[in-house]
Amino acid sequence: MNGEYPIYYNKSILHNTLNWNDPVWGEAEVAEILYFHPRGSSHHPRTGIKIAYNQIGIFILFRVMDRYVRSVHTEYNAKVHEDSCVEWFFQPPGAEGYYNFEMNAGGTLHVNYIIDPERDEHGKRKNIRSIPEQIAQKIIIESTLPPVVDPEIRTGTEWRLAVHIPWSFFDHYTPIAKIGGAVARGNLYKCGDKTSHPHWGAWNPVDELNFHRPGCFGSFVFIE
Secondary structure, three states: OOOEEEEEEOOOOOOOOOOOOOHHHOOOOOEEOOEEOOOOOOOOOEEEEEEEEOOOEEEEEEEEEEOOEEEOOOOOOOOHHHOOEEEEEEEOOOOOOEEEEEEEOOOOEEOEEEEEEEEOOOOOEEEEEEOOHHHHOOOEEEEOOOOOEEEEEOOOEEEEEEEEEEHHHHHHOOOOOOOOOOEEEEEEEEEOOOOOOOOEEEOOOOOOOOOOOHHHOEEEEEEO
16 A cells, blocks of 8 residues: 655745644645554554645644653653654655654654664664764754653643754755655654553554555655
């Protein structure tokens, strides 16, 4: 299955907004996390995502109808997937690899540029390139939750997380001169490996319990 999501050019968005119904989102469609791996718990949080772009960069807004929310990692490139976490894997048009933008509910970021996600005999990914923290700091992340959520929130909770990725972030490995009219590859995820109710959900289905499956990526179409 190859899902397709249109990312519209939107000159109205100039900064992050945590308001799901903000009119600046215009015609942005909602991508949904619908495919949950059977090895997870029965907790399948309803997750919607809006994405737009313009001359400044890419804007993303996640809305999660959640429960069992936990977020304890606060350091850059920590294991945020263990927390209540949302993710966008993005392979720019023509790029050899992809970026794994992973953000926990508190807004802590984990990101690398990955060319070959397969692991060697030592358990290390075969071709992964780190991104200096000063470059990753160009990404602006805002959440409706505080940086640390502990103890776990066990009642129904809606949380939202906004992400702005400026074009200059990509200059380190994959400069993007023009993206309008192009098709990128990637996927969207929701997980919580070490919450009381682990779950692994995807926008485009993956064929095993492993989000690093470029062969299972869907398409992101940048509409001019």
